[in-house]
Amino acid sequence: MSDASYLTATRASYDVMAAEYADWLRTDMDDRPLDRALLAAFAERVRAAGLPRVADVGCGPGRVTVLLDRLGLDAFGIDLSPGMVEVARSTYPGLAFEVGSMLSLRVPDASLGGVLAYYSIIHVPWEQRGEVFAEFFRVLAPGGQLMLAFQIGDERVHRDEAFGKPVDLDFYRQQPDDVVRLLGAAGFQLSSTVVKQPEGMDKTPQSIVMATKP
Incomplete structure (x- = not known):
């Protein structure tokens, strides 16, 4: 699949199921105490660096963007899907959400204190991860x-149906060591790697990786 077709398919898939997806995840973070703790640690690191503006990239319906806001950050959301952005704006009218691609963020160089990609790199083909991480590095300020x-x-998992609607979505699983290596190649310094066993709606082990722009 070409770059353009993969983006088009991902955008169209989330557009068609935006309302159902948002409802499905409405209380998801309630059952993720470790994730909430790590988000709090992320927010504390961002505040310590003195640049509280943070992009939630691949924000979906904004359920994590609002958590970052409540943690004292100047958080805004970016998502490929206009449908998702519309839901996020309706649900959280006090926050800013915009349509955009993590491959080319409309954000000035070195202007952010933090970037969160919470289960959003999972739709990026493996060979394009280095490009995405370089873009994250570009928009972060030193210490970000x-x-x-x-x-x-x-494995790559394909779905052609979700919530009873036709979709065309590829999910790319990741190995933490591969992600850490690619982050290092982009210039990041590793802060931590967390591996979690399946819980709740999760069917596979999960990982959270945190890194710093020197």
Whole structure:
């Protein structure tokens, strides 16, 4: 699949199921105490660096963007899907959300204190991860923080149906060591790697990786 077709398919898939997806995840973070603790640690690191503006990249319906806001950050959301952005704006009218791609963020160089990609790099083809991480590095200021969450594995999973609607979505599992290596190649310094066993709606082990722009 070409770059353009993969982006088009991902955007269209989330557009068609935006309302159902948002409802499905409405209380998801309630059952993730470790994730909430790590988000709090991420926010503390961002505040310590003195640049509280943070992008939630691949924000979906904004359920994590609002948590960052409540943690005292100047958080805004970016998502590939206009449908998702519309839901996020409706649900959290006090926050800013915009349509955009993590491959080319409309953000000035070195302007952010943090970038969160919470289960959003999972739709990026493996060979394009280095490009994405370089873009994250570009928009972060020195001392800026990066937090990634993803499912662990080696396989590509395809779905052509979700919530009773036709979709065309590829999910790329990741190995934490591969992600750490690519982050290092992009210039990041590793802060921590967390591996979690499946819980709740999770069916595979999960990982959260945190890194810093020197």
